[in-house]
Amino acid sequence: MSKINSRDQQSGESKSDSRRDFLKQSAVLTGAVLTPSIALKAAEAQWDEKLAEALEKIPLKLEVNGVSKSLMVEPRVTLLDLLREQLNLTGTKKGCDYGQCGACTVHVNGTRVLSCLTLAVMQDGRKVTTIEGLAEGDQLHPMQEAFLKHDGFQCGYCTPGQIMSAIACIREGHADSEEEIREYMSGNICRCGAYPNIVNAIVEVKKGGKKV
Amino acid sequence: MKFFDKVIGDPMNRVDGKLKVTGAARYSAEYQLPNLSYGVVVSSTIAKGRIRSIDSRAALRAPGVIAVISHENAIKVPGWADNEHPTEPPTGGRPLRAFYNNRVYSNGQPIAIVVADTYERARHAAMLVKAEYEEEKHETNFEKNKGKAVVPAVVKKNPKSGLADYERGKADAYKTASVRLEAEYVHPSEVHNPMELQAITAYWEADDKLIVYDKVQGTKPTQQAFANEWKIPVQNVRVISEFVGGAFGNGLHNWPHETAAIIAAKMVKRPVKVMLTREQMFFMVGYRPYTWQKIGIGADKDGRLTGIYHEAIGQTSSYEEFTESTLQQSKMMYTSPNIGTKYRLLPLDVSTPIWMRGPGEATGAFALESAIDELAFALNIDPVQLRLMNHTDTDPEKNLPWSTKYLKECIQVGAEKIGWSKRSLKPGGVRSGEWLVGYGMGVGTFGAHRGAAAVRAKLLANGSVVFQSAVTDIGPGTGTAMVQIASEHLGISPEKITFQLGNSDFPQAPNQGGSATVATVGSAVVATCQAMKERLLEMAPSADKRFANLKLEDVTFDKAHLSITRSPSVKVAYTELLKKQNLTELDVLQDSKPSQEASKYSRYSFSVHFAEVHVHPMTGQVRVKKVVSCADAGTIVNKKTAANQMIGGVTGGIGMALQEDAVMDHRFGRYVTKDLADYHVPVHADVPPVEVYFVDKPDYIVDPMGTKGLGEIAIIGVAPAITNAIFNATGKRIRELPVTPDKLI
The missing domain is CATH 3.90.1170.50 (Aldehyde oxidase/xanthine dehydrogenase, a/b hammerhead)
Incomplete structure (x- = not known):
């Protein structure tokens, strides 16, 4: 096997050395006024990387699907990636990472948000509900039942986002007509094209009058 | 059974639906491996x-x-x-x-x-x-380089390839027809974007x-x-x-x-x-290639087609040749005695395209079905009539009978359901307030393919059956359809059946593509059920001697029991036979491939799509108000999932007609539309109610269930139905997709 450029091949000692170097440098940094020229120097010396490494984790408390979580996360971690990669809640989907498709829709304190455009650390102390948190044991949420009945999906990838949005759409009072539902669900793309079935599911749940 | 059933009622919910609505279904990036x-x-x-x-x-x-x-x-x-x-x-x-x-x-x-x-x-x-x-x-500009198009290498290797230049009668006969037209059509690159x-x-x-x-x-x-x-x-x-x-092909x-x-x-x-x-x-996982097409078409004054010439140039990469059957529909859809086709490729410094739903047939149908509409207008004949008049009862390309073809019935039902009689022959003849109202139609066809596959089934002591196939399910509901086929052919309720798929450890199945999965894997399910029934019958005399020397046709398999058809009181449960033989399970593996008999017929699925559009004359905004799609796709295994697939095809067709366009900045050879804000696909607000009708008549020449493929015909013909409707509303014929508002004002 040819050579790999791998940090793993460096000794553990050199790694901790670099951390010590950083601490020295950061002491200098905090003592200095951060002028542009110093900032430039910092960039050249890769201090930015080291800064990130040292300060990367921030404490975060979240209630996810009714369970309190005390976490340490990097500030750049999105709520979506936190759910999928660290909490193993992969029901929330990544479809674009730019807030354009709605596949990552979750509820934060009961309101729909795009978790890909939401930094996890900004949600400290809030309640997050994902698709995994809708059913009560074996009892599906009425919206999940309606999606099943009306076949409001094909591949299933946009489905969690559609369902979370659909519930919010009713809660917001934006489900009074099919036209209105289509408008207020337009942030959730379904490339398989199950739209009319999704609309039918929402209409049924809305007409059913149950609290969602 | 009624000939046409509107898709309502209670067809089975998807077997994997609960996993999908609860977020438990796992996709490729969702497996947590140690040390990932x-x-x-x-x-x-x-x-x-x-x-x-x-x-x-x-x-x-x-x-x-x-x-x-x-x-x-x-x-x-x-x-x-x-x-x-x-x-x-x-x-x-x-x-x-x-x-x-x-x-x-x-x-x-x-x-x-x-x-x-x-x-x-x-x-x-x-x-x-x-x-x-x-x-x-680099060279990435298709229009600038069009003159450099080449004969595909696959044709040079095999001159009998279906992509070789084709002539039936005289390719240029249309030029002497009493009513004729020539037109060029452009289809931009489109990206699957699942x-x-x-x-x-x-x-x-x-x-x-x-x-x-x-x-x-x-x-x-x-x-x-x-x-x-x-x-x-x-x-x-x-x-x-x-x-x-x-996936849609990517x-x-x-x-x-x-x-x-x-x-x-x-x-x-x-x-x-x-x-x-x-x-x-x-940039990395394929796209529907930019395609330029030219059609020449001619008819006599009564509307009988006398010639069709259809030429296409498709984009490919410089390192890999991608071809598709863009011109197929022109070879076999209409009666014209004179047909010519010519297919070329233009290699550019771009990544390789790949089949995208409906693939080349959908691109080709945009040109052909637009041209038919243009000809109908030139002849002052209703486009429905023109198509019925030139309908062909045998395959004019292969000179073979169709295995089944109910396209005429589809057209008649679709025309009635969309309210075709309200359509004015003259463009701009119908209004709704400020909006111009138009009606259009497009026909689609795709080969009813079937390949070879194998399926395993294990009957377990608790009476449940586990089926296995390596096939994938990209969304049509393959597992659900297979459970239904197995249930019917094994006489066991669907709840007792599990269909495992998506794993190469399981028995052989081809790619899920070309609308062939139900015909291919479903046939293997039938064969496996048949083999299991034979095994059960062999075992049956151990439970009741009266089953000795009976043949399969003497026995009924229902509700997980075998019984003698002529004396139904003689019956035994499948699980009882396992017990008698001290078996914990009965494992059967069977393969299945298309019959020789099938090659004596030309096998195609057919569809027709009718669209009602409203166009705002000031802003050029187009709203698709209603779509009616009718499919001749043989037996429909699950009307709920099948109708959904048709709706999905219509949605894709709306995108093709009105929105999707991968725009490249040729200074850099890079797409400027590279996210879903710039590359538009249909959203909820773009998709009206879609009515779907199935002929639902079996085609047993294709496979033992009588099915024909559905996924492709769901989109083939949709885009021209919409653009033809726009012409009917406005009198403007847009031959370059997508029809964005700027092209209409």
Whole structure:
């Protein structure tokens, strides 16, 4: 096997050395006024990387699907990636990472948000509900039942986002007509094209009058 | 049974529906493996040239980075070493090899992969990788290079190929017709953009044992491709694709990011997960190629077609030839005694296209069905009448009878349901307030294909049955349809049946593509059920001697019991037979392939789509108000999922007609529409109620269930139905898709 450029091949000692170097440098940094020229120097010396490494984790408390979580996360971690990669809640989907498709829709304190455009650390102390948190044991949420009945999906990838949005759409009072539902669900793309079935599911749940 | 049933009632819910609505369905990027690492692909920023150097120092210094891999340090893929063509690629030519050398063939091509311990760290470090290039002049502009189109290599190799120039009668006979027209049509590149980003998690269990969780449309073809690449026994590669978040064709090919992840996993000796970005989906995993078409068509004054000439040039990459059957419908849809077709390819410095739903047939149908509409207008004949008048009762291309064809019935029902009688022959004749109202139609057809497959079934002591097939389900509801077929043919309720799929360890199945899955795998399910019934009957005398010497046709299999048809009180449960034989399970594996008899017929599915559109004359805004689609697709196994598939095709067709356009900035050879804000696909507000009707008449020549494929005909013909409706509303004939408002004002 040819050579790999791998940090793993460096000794553990050199790694901790670099951390010590950083601490020295950061002491200098905090003592200095951060002028542009110093900032430039910092960039050249890769201090930015080291800064990130040292300060990367921030404490975060979240209630996810009714369970309190005390976490340490990097500030750049999105709520979506936190759910999928660290909490193993992969029901929330990544479809674009730019807030354009709605596949990552979750509820934060009961309101729909795009978790890909939401930094996890900004949600400290809030309640997050994902698709995994809708059913009560074996009892599906009425919206999940309606999606099943009306076949409001094909591949299933946009489905969690559609369902979370659909519930919010009713809660917001934006489900009074099919036209209105289509408008207020337009942030959730379904490339398989199950739209009319999704609309039918929402209409049924809305007409059913149950609290969602 | 009524001839046409509107799709209502209570067809079965999907067997995997609960997993999908609860978020429990697992897609390729959602397997948590121990010691998992994350790979982020670095893409080229030039369209053509050589990589002079890759500077990975900054990336390697970044926290958590495990490796930066490029052509400079990548291990050699053994299957590439001694053979320029290690695999027989599905599209001809040769797929791009990740990190093989310093050549750049298209903008966005993978040039490196950064592996780190978290996704965020890998993503950041990928931004720090700097490449220097020796840039060469690139050609990406189709219109500018159209004159350089070539005969496909596949035709040069095989002059009898279906893509070779075709002539029946005289190709240019249309030129002397009493009513004739010539027109050019342009279809831009379109990108599949399934909602799930292309993802793979690769893991080397041992030096010669590979596991991939991969977003593909065929686990077996992928298994074979990777076994060839790595020169390891095919059974040492396991491909798992239990859920596929849409694909529409882009999973029919193995792409460079897959091999990049596999190389990386081998080098870092850890599982590596790669999920492409939405932007990368535009550059790395295929697209529907930009296609220019020309049609010449002529008829006598009464509307009888006398000649059709159809020419197409499709885009491909410089390194790999991609072809599709763009001209097929023109060869066999209408009665014209004179037909000519000519298909060419234009290789450009772009990535390789791949079949996108309906594939070339949908592109071709846009031109043909538009031209038919134009001719109808020139003749002052209703387009419904013109199509019925030129309907053909046998296949004029192959000179064979159709296996089944109910297109006329589809047209009649569709016309009635859309309210065709309200249509004015003269454009602009119907208004609704400020809006101009138009009606249009388009016909679609696609081969009713069936391949070979095998299926295993295990009857367990508790009375349940587990079926297994390597087939994938990209969304149509394959598992559900198979459970229904198995239930009917084995006499066991659906609740007792599990259909496992998406794993290359399971029996052989081809790619899920070309609308062939139900016919192919469903037939294998039927064959396996048949074999299991034979085994049960062999065992039956052990429980009741009266079953001795009986044949299958003497016995009824229902409600998990065998009974003698003439004396139904003589019955025994399947599970009872297992007990008697001291078996914990009964395991049956059976394969199935198309019959010889089928080759005596021409086998196609047919569809017709009717659209009502409203066009605002001031703003050029187009609203599709209603679509009616009718399909002649043989037996419909599940009307709920089948209707959904038809609706999905209509949705795709709305995108094709009105929105989708991958726009390239030719200065850089790079798409400027590279996310879902700029590349528009239909959203809820764009899709009206869609009514779907099925003929639902079996075609037993194609397969024992009587099915014909559905996925492609759902979209083929939709775009011209909409553009024809726009003409009917406005009198404006737009021959370049998509029909955006600027083209109408």
